[in-house]
Amino acid sequence: MKKILITGAAGFLGSHLCDRFLKEGYKVFGMDNFITGDSKNISHLANNPDFEFIDHDVTKYIDFEGDLDYILHFASPASPIDYLKIPIQTLKVGSLGTHNLLGLAKAKKARILIASTSEIYGDPLVHPQTEDYYGNVNTIGPRGVYDEAKRFQESITMAYHTFHGVETRIVRIFNTYGPRMRLNDGRVIPAFMGQALRGEDLTVFGDGSQTRSFCYVEDQVEGVxxxxxxxxxxxxxxxxPHEITIKDFAEEIIKLTGTTQKIIYKDLPVNDPMQRQPDITLAKKILGWEPKVDRAEGMKITFDYFKSLTEEELYKSEHKDFTGFIK
Structure with missing residues (x-):
C-alpha cells in the first residue's frame, strides 16, 4: 500500500484529495492545524482504517515516522479574507512550510507535489495565461503576501529538484469550486451563493467586466x-478555460437560485486581476487532461450543497479566530 501525506487535509481541496487517494487504495496521512480548515470536511473519514489525521502546523519541524511515497502540499490560506487577516502566517506557510516538506521529501525519497496558484500571474498582461508567462505582481500590495508566498514556493521547489534531485511536481490551480467550500470566505462563488440564499443583493466589485474561469473540484482533483x-x-x-465575466456570472447565480435580487456594485479591490483564464495546452499534452464537468452541472451540485447548510451556518459571518497564529 502506497503512503501519501496530504497537508491542508481539512480544507476544501485537501479533503477531496484525501477522498480520491483513499479510493485509489493509498494509506493517507492528513495534516492540518485548522487555521482555515474545518474538521467536518474530514469527519466522514474518522473510522477509515486507511486514514490517519495529524494535527500539526507545517511551519514547524515535521517529524514523520516510517516510509512515505508521496506528499501533496495543499496547506495555505487561500481566500482574501484569510490572507489579509494573517499575512505573516500566509508567507510562513509558503516559505517555511514548503521548506519543511521539501526536506521531508528529500529525507524519505518521496515525490512531492506543490499546490501553486493562478495568482502567481497577478493581474496578467498575457491572455490566456500560459505557464511560460512570468506574471505581473505587486510585491508590496495587499495581495502580495499570498502571490509572493506562492512564487517563492515554486522557486524553492525547483531548487530542491535541480540541486537535491527531489522528485517534484507543481500545479498552478485556477478558480475551483464545489461542495465543502466555506460559505463566507470572500471568494466569488460562496459569496454569491450565500447572498442569494439569504435573500441579499449580489455584490459585484468594479463594473463586473473582470473575468474568471471556474473548474469543478472533481476535475481539479483528477488533474492533480x-x-x-x-x-x-x-x-x-x-x-x-471557459471564461465568464463576473457580471454575467452573477446573473447566472440569480437564475440558478430562482431569486429576485439585483446586482449592486462596489469599488474594485486593489490589484484585483481583471482577467483569469488558463491555457491548458500543456495539461492536455502531458497529462491527457481537460475538464469534463460543465459549469451548469457543477454549479447545481454546489448550490445543492450550500442549500443543505443549517440556518446558523448560512447566516453566521466568517469569524475565524487567528489570534494564536499572528506572529
Missing part, C-alpha cells in the same frame, strides 16, 4: 492526481 503520477517537473495549469 495525473500530475503527481506523471514525469513532468515543471509547473502545469489546471483549470477550466
Amino acid at each position: 492526481y495525473r500530475l503527481l503520477l506523471s514525469d513532468y517537473a515543471h509547473p502545469i495549469n489546471i483549470g477550466n
Whole structure:
C-alpha cells in the first residue's frame, strides 16, 4: 500500500484529495492545524482504517515516522479574507512550510507535489495565461503576501529538484469550486451563493467586466492526481478555460437560485486581476487532461450543497479566530 501525506487535509481541496487517494487504495496521512480548515470536511473519514489525521502546523519541524511515497502540499490560506487577516502566517506557510516538506521529501525519497496558484500571474498582461508567462505582481500590495508566498514556493521547489534531485511536481490551480467550500470566505462563488440564499443583493466589485474561469473540484482533483503520477517537473495549469465575466456570472447565480435580487456594485479591490483564464495546452499534452464537468452541472451540485447548510451556518459571518497564529 502506497503512503501519501496530504497537508491542508481539512480544507476544501485537501479533503477531496484525501477522498480520491483513499479510493485509489493509498494509506493517507492528513495534516492540518485548522487555521482555515474545518474538521467536518474530514469527519466522514474518522473510522477509515486507511486514514490517519495529524494535527500539526507545517511551519514547524515535521517529524514523520516510517516510509512515505508521496506528499501533496495543499496547506495555505487561500481566500482574501484569510490572507489579509494573517499575512505573516500566509508567507510562513509558503516559505517555511514548503521548506519543511521539501526536506521531508528529500529525507524519505518521496515525490512531492506543490499546490501553486493562478495568482502567481497577478493581474496578467498575457491572455490566456500560459505557464511560460512570468506574471505581473505587486510585491508590496495587499495581495502580495499570498502571490509572493506562492512564487517563492515554486522557486524553492525547483531548487530542491535541480540541486537535491527531489522528485517534484507543481500545479498552478485556477478558480475551483464545489461542495465543502466555506460559505463566507470572500471568494466569488460562496459569496454569491450565500447572498442569494439569504435573500441579499449580489455584490459585484468594479463594473463586473473582470473575468474568471471556474473548474469543478472533481476535475481539479483528477488533474492533480495525473500530475503527481506523471514525469513532468515543471509547473502545469489546471483549470477550466471557459471564461465568464463576473457580471454575467452573477446573473447566472440569480437564475440558478430562482431569486429576485439585483446586482449592486462596489469599488474594485486593489490589484484585483481583471482577467483569469488558463491555457491548458500543456495539461492536455502531458497529462491527457481537460475538464469534463460543465459549469451548469457543477454549479447545481454546489448550490445543492450550500442549500443543505443549517440556518446558523448560512447566516453566521466568517469569524475565524487567528489570534494564536499572528506572529
